[in-house]
Amino acid sequence: RKEVEQDPGPFNVPEGATVAFNCTYSNSASQSFFWYRQDCRKEPKLLMSVYSSGNEDGRFTAQLNRASQYISLLIRDSKLSDSATYLCVVTYSGTYKYIFGTGTRLKVLA
Amino acid sequence: DVKVTQSSRYLVKRTGEKVFLECVQDMDHENMFWYRQDPGLGLRLIYFSYDVKMKEKGDIPEGYSVSREKKERFSLILESASTNQTSMYLCASMSQNAATQYFGPGTRLLVL
Numbered sequence: 001r002k003e004v005e006q007d008p009g010p011f012n013v014p015e016g017a018t019v020a021f022n023c024t025y026s027n028s029a030s031q032s033f034f035w036y037r038q039d040c041r042k043e044p045k046l047l048m049s050v051y052s053s054g055n056e057d058g059r060f061t062a063q064l065n066r067a068s069q070y071i072s073l074l075i076r077d078s079k080l081s082d083s084a085t086y087l088c089v090v091t092y093s094g095t096y097k098y099i100f101g102t103g104t105r106l107k108v109l110a
Numbered sequence: 111d112v113k114v115t116q117s118s119r120y121l122v123k124r125t126g127e128k129v130f131l132e133c134v135q136d137m138d139h140e141n142m143f144w145y146r147q148d149p150g151l152g153l154r155l156i157y158f159s160y161d162v163k164m165k166e167k168g169d170i171p172e173g174y175s176v177s178r179e180k181k182e183r184f185s186l187i188l189e190s191a192s193t194n195q196t197s198m199y200l201c202a203s204m205s206q207n208a209a210t211q212y213f214g215p216g217t218r219l220l221v222l
Contacts, residue, residue, distance in 0.1 A: 049209075049210075087152070102151065
């Protein structure tokens with residue numbers, strides 16, 4: 001079983017739709033969690049950190065469920081420009097190492 | 111803004127050649143990383159460095175070496191390139207006091 005798992009998609013949604021992705025992780029010692037966004041043929045860029053209490057940044061909401069060992073990303077009012085691959089990242093305390101999921105591809109359709 | 115630059119965006123090399131990929135960051139970050147990204151496999155850590163002249167193996171170090179002679183620069187070396195090293199190579203840096211990694215634009219390497 002992979003340490004961090006994501007549904008690869010693609011998720012095809014119309015503009016204005018709400019879409020949610022989950023990411024499961026296997027190691028309960030996981031400490032920090034992030035969502036990165038990667039556009040086609042570009043580098044990953046930090047979208048948002050994920051805090052225990054959940055956090056929101058505009059149309060984006062991230063949640064952490066430690067009991068079930070998953071994090072989620074909710075995108076409201078999808079825009080064409082949201083089309084990208086969303087990478088889930090997990091880290092452990094005392095290490096610099098990032099564990100990446102393989103990404104979930106989102107296509108927002110006009 | 112953090113800036114991480116990589117020496118080449120695209121590179122074509124022949125099997126057996128020695129290949130140097132360079133990465134430079136301008137934020138005085140202590141930690142630097144080299145990953146490769148392949149379809150279906152995601153990003154995999156090759157090597158990382160937490161200080162000048164310090165290095166640690168990542169998950170897939172075989173066939174690679176690294177060099178960090180200056181804090182801002184982290185080089186990845188393919189001693190004898192092979193076709194299975196065709197990939198997208200991404201460099202990242204991170205401050206000692208934070209958990210966010212910043213990535214360079216990547217180098218697409220094709221080994222023929």
